Amino acid sequence: MIIARLAWLVAVVGLLATGCTDERKTCRQLAWSCGIDDYNQSCGLCPGNQACEHGTCAAPPPQNYCGGRVCGDDGHGRSCGTCPASMTCLPSGYCSAPPPSPTVHTVAFRVSPPLFWSSYGFSFSVPAQAFVAYDALSTAGDTFNVGIFTPSDWAVYANGGSGAEVWAPHYKTSIVTDGTSLPAGDYVLGFVCTNLLERCAVRFSISASY
Numbered sequence: 001m002i003i004a005r006l007a008w009l010v011a012v013v014g015l016l017a018t019g020c021t022d023e024r025k026t027c028r029q030l031a032w033s034c035g036i037d038d039y040n041q042s043c044g045l046c047p048g049n050q051a052c053e054h055g056t057c058a059a060p061p062p063q064n065y066c067g068g069r070v071c072g073d074d075g076h077g078r079s080c081g082t083c084p085a086s087m088t089c090l091p092s093g094y095c096s097a098p099p100p101s102p103t104v105h106t107v108a109f110r111v112s113p114p115l116f117w118s119s120y121g122f123s124f125s126v127p128a129q130a131f132v133a134y135d136a137l138s139t140a141g142d143t144f145n146v147g148i149f150t151p152s153d154w155a156v157y158a159n160g161g162s163g164a165e166v167w168a169p170h171y172k173t174s175i176v177t178d179g180t181s182l183p184a185g186d187y188v189l190g191f192v193c194t195n196l197l198e199r200c201a202v203r204f205s206i207s208a209s210y
Contacts, residue, residue, distance in 0.1 A: 030055055069093025102131070107206035108189075111139065114201045115193035119158040122189045122204070123151065126182060130210035133179030134168070134189055142200030143172045145192040148180065154188040 024038030032043040032055025046057035066080035071089035074080050083095035090096050112120040126132060136146050147169035149157060157164040168178040172194050193200045 027055075033057060066093070071095050102209040104207050104209045107132075107208050109205040110203075112191055112202045112204070114199040115144070115191065116199045117193055117195070119190060119192045120202075121149070121154050121158060121191070122206070123186065124189065124206060125186045126184055126208045126210065128184050128210045130182055130184075130208040131179055132182050132187070132206065132208045133177070134204060134206045135177045136173075136175070136191070136202050136204040138174040139201045139203055140199075141174050142193065142195035143174050144194055144200060144202055145169070145171045146173070146176060146202075147190060148182070149188045149190050151186055151188055154190045158190060158192070 026039060027033075027037045027041060027043035030037055030043070034044045034046050034052035034057050035042075035055045037043055043055060046052050050057040050059050052058075065074040065076050065078070069080040070093060071081045071083045072079070072091075072093050080093060083089050087095040087097050107124050107126075108122060110122070112122070132148065134146075134148070136144070138144060147157075147166035149164060149166055153164035153166065156162075157166065167180040167182065170176045170178065189204065189206055191202050191204075
């Protein structure tokens with residue numbers, strides 16, 4: 001330290017003797033708390049978790065774990081950003097416009113022929129994945145079984161066979177409202193009258209949202 005100060009004094013005296021102005025500054029003049037001043041003197045050290053930036057100790061910026069995500073959480077408690085109000089953040093971390101609301105299409109509204117311990121199937125199709133809903137009401141209050149079938153399964157069920165797959169089924173009911181999601185394809189809304197004494201007819205409607 002003594003040698004460094006002597007070197008500094010010699011430099012100052014030399015500058016004064018030559019008539020030059022020394023524009024170098026010390027740590028105190030720079031108001032630095034870390035780093036090296038113009039005289040190659042240390043202004044101090046920073047704690048282990050901080051770095052010296054222009055004479056000031058500062059914590060390093062937090063590590064970015066977003067990896068290209070523009071919204072949502074980075075998995076370490078920090079946000080990668082937010083989406084505009086009209087968009088939603090996908091699990092992948094990208095913003096997406098919400099899908100359009102499905103349109104409700106009326107498929108049918110009619111009455112089955114009179115049934116007497118017999119079956120009636122109404123065939124319909126949906127061109128895309130859809131939520132298919134139906135309402136059914138016995139016009140005389142008699143009971144019926146009802147469900148949505150593929151044509152092949154309806155052929156099995158309507159002929160008394162077993163093992164047919166059915167969606168949204170109901171048994172021995174006189175009024176029902178139900179629905180289910182179906183892939184694009186051909187289907188049958190099938191009825192079987194369960195009344196042994198009177199004929200029954202069923203008023204029904206079908207709609208598909210896609």
